[in-house]
Amino acid sequence: MALLILRCVFLMVAAGLALTLIKSGIVPEHSTWMAWGTFGGTMALALGIIALDMAVRRKRLDVITAVYFGLLVGLLMTFILGLALTPLQLSDKQRQTVQLVSGLILCYLCISLLLQTKDDFRFIIPYVEFVKELRGSRPWILDTSAVIDGRIADVLETGILDAQLIMPKFVITELQTIADSGDRLRRSRGRRGLDILNRLRGNAKIQLAIFDRDLPEFAGQPVDLKLVALAKHVGGKLITNDYNLNKIAQLHGVEVINLNDLANALKPVFVPGEQILVKIIKPGEAPGQGVGYLEDGTMVVVESGRDQLNKLVNVAVTSVLQTSAGRMVFGRFESVKESDKVAEE
DSSP, X not given: OHHHHHHHHHHHHHHHHHHHHHHTTSSXXXXXXXXXXXXXXXXXXXXXXXXXXXHOOSOOHHHHHHHHHHHHHHHHHHHHHHHHTGGGOOOHXXXXXXXXXXXXXXXXXXXXXXXXXXXXXXXXETTEEEOOOOXXXXXXXXXXXXXXXXXXXXXXXXXXXXXXXXXXXXXXHHHHHHHTOSSHHHHHHHHHHHHHHHHHHTOTTSOEEEEOOOOGGGTTOOHHHXXXXXXXXXXXXXXXXXXXXXXXXXXTTOOEEEHHHHHHHTSOOOOTTOEEEEEEEEEOSSTTOEEEEOTTOOEEEEETOGGGTTOEEEEEEEEEEEETTEEEEEXXXXXXXXXXXXXXX
16 A cells, blocks of 8 residues: 555656646747657656566665665765866866766766675774674575485574575576486485475575675586685585585585584484394394394494394493494394283294
8 A cells, every 4th residue: 555655646746747847948838749748758757667666576675775875876976076077177068978977887887896796795884884684603505415405494493593594596506407307316306405495485584595696716616616615705604414515615624514413413322331222124244233223213233133133122232433424323132122022922
């Protein structure tokens, strides 16, 4: 309703402006067709502006702000240039021509510069600094593997972590390429990644930004090195479960959040001698070993458990091996669970 009222008022002001132009003497008094042409042209221009406003429904505040500040700085520089031209003894027409041309160029350059650097733009006044408010101290940059994995969405939806997410455009392109792959498994993984990305964007509690700029450091680089360069550029952290990217980022001094390490940190801690229940589902590599899995996917290697296949057994933990690829628990077979003994009898 407010927009409708604004547009009606705008049309009324446009009509008043047209009548003012007609009565001002710019349009010959006895030329009826020019008067109607001026009125019709003014109203058509107003309707065109309203139609353009309605066509562009989703307007980005950072773009509008960049245009406003660019135009303001450009006009200010044009005014200063006009003052600098005063000692040159130019005629009024020459000065106006120079100011118009320089104003056009300066406004364009200022707006273009701010549009290209709007993500890094800071408007600073002494003792006051206006910056875009970001959640958390440092942004997180999503890798393709982290998006396809999907666990990052579950972690963020808990609300325990508070940081801005950055999704590079080249990662989205890679996801689209995987989703269009001829291989059924790769296509399924790519579509899952796109679904997770849409899930993140649809959550109002998650601040997700698409980074669509091409930095000079990206030229000719593979996706992994582009991610490292972007992390350095924005001072952020990489989120991934890709082992190779993890090592490359560490070589370049970029901090990495490994989803596997995060998941392992949240798993229960076992100490030697602790009793756990596990079902032996397959024989192990060494003689006499059996292998089972806990509910969270942790592998349990059981000594003397080969003969207890498909049975729920009590295992005494002997040691735990922790790696970035996951956690392995080693234990010793103690006894078969009572319910399984009764079933056998």
